[in-house]
Amino acid sequence: MTHDTPLSPRPLHHLADGRRRLMTAAQLRTHGVSAAETTEQCRPGGPWQQLLPHVVLLHPGPPTSEERLHAVLMYAARERTAVAAGGAPAGVTASVPVQPGGRGTPAYAEAMITGLAALTLHGFSTSPPLPSLDVIDVLVPRLRRLRTTGCARVVRTTALPTAQQVTGVPVAPVARALADAVAELTDAGALRRLLTEAVRGGHCEPAAVVRELNRARLLSRPHVVDAVDSLVAEGRALAEQRLYRTVREHGLPEPVWNVDLRLPGGPRIGGVDAYWPEHAVALELDPRAHRQHGDDALWAEHARKREHLERLGITVVHLTPRKLRDCPEHQATVVRTALMTAAEREPAAYVVVLPR
Known part of the structure; x- marks a missing residue:
């Protein structure tokens, strides 16, 4: 036979x-x-x-x-x-x-849809409809012996992410699908629209997108860098709006917003997103949603500022945009606890509060 x-x-x-x-x-x-x-x-x-x-x-x-x-x-x-x-x-x-x-x-081993087709399946309105796509990107492990052919464009990865099932189809997570789509895009406007929808639509946080773009070595492309700057600004604005809403909807005392802290007659300590002077509590949003090549210096500066403030007796509350989005009530409790325990601490050093 x-x-x-x-x-x-x-x-x-x-x-x-x-x-x-x-x-x-x-x-x-x-x-x-x-x-x-x-x-x-x-x-x-x-x-x-x-x-x-x-x-x-x-x-x-x-x-x-x-x-x-x-x-x-x-x-x-x-x-x-x-x-x-x-x-x-x-x-x-x-x-x-x-x-x-x-x-x-259907059970597909070591393969999932990625790129523009995946974004369309995730519900993006700024990605093309499936019938208009000449090729469909499919993500596979790097060592698979496959070639791009017909309507199948093979994308390789050293670490296959966990697929999400969308209408019975295994699909790459949004951040990974975005990175694979960006790798093929030269239209700066289309790129910016996709990244903006990812954040505004609540599909993922800017930091996750930037990590994937950095992993794919796409942050050296000028049109990608420009789009990422807009993405970070968009994510920052949304996170601040969530923070304002959390403070007001959960009955927290109104802080002073976006201020610089300085020692009297001395150097600048650093900026914070919110500060309660009577409680000596400062709040900062996660600063790591910036381009990854600057993250080490950014995080070192953030850690230095936090240590300085705590030495002065100021409590620093650190919130992430994702937690503000997913569990604002819990984040409000974290802030409220810091404010309530202020009276139990030693009086903090006096600092000058200036608009940022």
Whole structure:
């Protein structure tokens, strides 16, 4: 018996039964379809068509967006041994145990949609609709032996993130999908719109996007740097709005906002986002959402300022934009606790408060 010999010959019409719209060559062999029969069915004008190497669409006419997504995943997914019960016979490999349109969720090993297609699946309005995409990016481990072909563009990574399931499709997290989209974008306006929507739409925090862009070595591109500056400013403005709302909605005393602290007649200590002079409590938003190549110096400066303030008897509360977004009530409790315990501490040194 050769590799292409049918295992259990059956009529071919049972394969295109409305549920099975895509199959790999390995899956077709488990249904008794030889390589020669597959080639015959995929001839011009035939009932099937080969969308990608070893991936066959079991009907004529253009594929749907769903079919293209699953075809790309079937092409890129590492094949695994199927279980004898309810799947292919033991010892026969199959990429996808359940077909798109059938019951259950297809299982794709070591492959997920990324880039613009992933952002569209995540609900971005500024990414193109799926039918307009000529290629669909698929993320795989770096050592996989795959090539970009047809509508599948292979993107490699040394560390595959945990996929998120969106309408039954494994999709890269937003920050990673953004980085992969940015790698292919030269339109500064489109790039800026995507990054702005990521923050305004609450899809992810600026720091997560910047980390991924830095990891992909994209922060040396001028149009990316400009877009990131806008992203950081956008994220900062949103975080400040959340902070104002948290203070007011949870009945905290009104602080003085965005001020510089100095010693009387002495040097500048540093700026803080909010300060309660009567309680000697300062609040700072996480400063690490800036370009990563400056993070070490930025964080060292932040740590120096915090130590200086604490030596002066000033309590420093550190909040992150993400926590302000996800659990503002808890963050309000953190601030309230710092204010309430002020009377139990030694009096703080006097500092001069100036507008920043």
